[in-house]
Amino acid sequence: MHDVVRRVDPEIAAVLDAELARQRDQLEMIASENFTSPAVMATMGSTLTNKYAEGYPGKRYYGGCVNVDVAESLARDRATALFGAERANVQPHSGATANLTAFLSFLKPGDKVLGLSLSHGGHLTHGHPVNFSGLLFQAVHYEVDQATETINYDRLREQAKQERPKLLIGGASAYPRAWDFVALRSIADEVGAILLFDMAHIAGLVAGGVHASPVPFCDIVTSTTHKTLRGPRGGLILCKQEHFAAINKMNFPGVQGGPLMHVIAAKAVCFHEAMQESFRDYARRMVANAQVLGASLMERGFRLVSGGTDNHLLLVNVTNKGLTGKEMEELLEKVGITANKNTVPFDQQSPFVTSGVRLGTPALTTRGMGPDQMREIAAIMESAVTARGDDAALAALKGRSSELCRAFPLYPDLA
Numbered sequence: 001m002h003d004v005v006r007r008v009d010p011e012i013a014a015v016l017d018a019e020l021a022r023q024r025d026q027l028e029m030i031a032s033e034n035f036t037s038p039a040v041m042a043t044m045g046s047t048l049t050n051k052y053a054e055g056y057p058g059k060r061y062y063g064g065c066v067n068v069d070v071a072e073s074l075a076r077d078r079a080t081a082l083f084g085a086e087r088a089n090v091q092p093h094s095g096a097t098a099n100l101t102a103f104l105s106f107l108k109p110g111d112k113v114l115g116l117s118l119s120h121g122g123h124l125t126h127g128h129p130v131n132f133s134g135l136l137f138q139a140v141h142y143e144v145d146q147a148t149e150t151i152n153y154d155r156l157r158e159q160a161k162q163e164r165p166k167l168l169i170g171g172a173s174a175y176p177r178a179w180d181f182v183a184l185r186s187i188a189d190e191v192g193a194i195l196l197f198d199m200a201h202i203a204g205l206v207a208g209g210v211h212a213s214p215v216p217f218c219d220i221v222t223s224t225t226h227k228t229l230r231g232p233r234g235g236l237i238l239c240k241q242e243h244f245a246a247i248n249k250m251n252f253p254g255v256q257g258g259p260l261m262h263v264i265a266a267k268a269v270c271f272h273e274a275m276q277e278s279f280r281d282y283a284r285r286m287v288a289n290a291q292v293l294g295a296s297l298m299e300r301g302f303r304l305v306s307g308g309t310d311n312h313l314l315l316v317n318v319t320n321k322g323l324t325g326k327e328m329e330e331l332l333e334k335v336g337i338t339a340n341k342n343t344v345p346f347d348q349q350s351p352f353v354t355s356g357v358r359l360g361t362p363a364l365t366t367r368g369m370g371p372d373q374m375r376e377i378a379a380i381m382e383s384a385v386t387a388r389g390d391d392a393a394l395a396a397l398k399g400r401s402s403e404l405c406r407a408f409p410l411y412p413d414l415a
């Protein structure tokens, strides 16, 4: 595949080669990343990228949509079947545009929204002041409880009763615990709010049956397709029939122009893959790996936010190890582990420094790694902290990470 590019553009071919080598040789632990299948990648690199298809299947503004109509219909039908939803819009280019569509389908600028604070694990698009969601709407935020570092739904209920938001938002990008959809629904009902759940991080866990589904409880569910769901980079909206027309109209022409038909077809492949028993097994292993990694880290004196995990990610507060999140991220890079610094709840450090690192198991689980490898990774992390400043010792630890990577080859047929 890279050779096709090499003949035309050697500089970009070199980037592809280097990135393949990086992904093969590093322990990828960014919680929002994964390794999608060769079938998904082949579909993204197909002739469907050439096609304009503004509109929806059967009702397009362009001729020649016969084949892409089949692809989009398959993607929609599979998304609704996979998640038990009434309707799906598979056109959002990303989770952010899915959320923009959701907001504008139900709200007017200036309306009040209530979402989890970014610094407590929430997402930019849930009302952060620098994002459309905070620029166009009156955003207020809930936080996790200081003692338990989990969401206190009674306190959230009280806050919602005071604030009376028009939209209540659930979902997070750095929250290691399961969500209580019954509580969220009853809070939304009590204050007359629309309930949006952004399941981007946990979509694969929901599809694989290891996290409760938000779909029966929410007015609208948004997602990405590339995190735990392991599909192409893109967005997704699930909703009830009564909201479908408004959401479709807001996604196109309201928010987006031409849909990316190669990505939509690749979403169809991803949904098909996620319907298989092997994906349910994958989802179970993702969570089991996170739990083993968490337990091993705690045995080694690492402090986990909320004391553990119910999902695919861990948030490690590294303050007691004498490090900032930034320093830990850099240290992990030196020993062959890719992760990201992350604020922890009530963080005293700036978002550029932070007190934590976020670790995820989606990508390593895709490689086939299991509990033994998670224990070895926890040991490498502990040794890295002890060996900081000792380049020879860190190089030896990097060798142990490389050994793990070699034992679980990635994309063996890709070159």
Ligand code: DSN
Residues within 6 Å of the ligand: 032, 095, 123, 173, 174
């Ligand atoms: N940037 C994503 C993440 O890393 O969680 C969320 O959009």
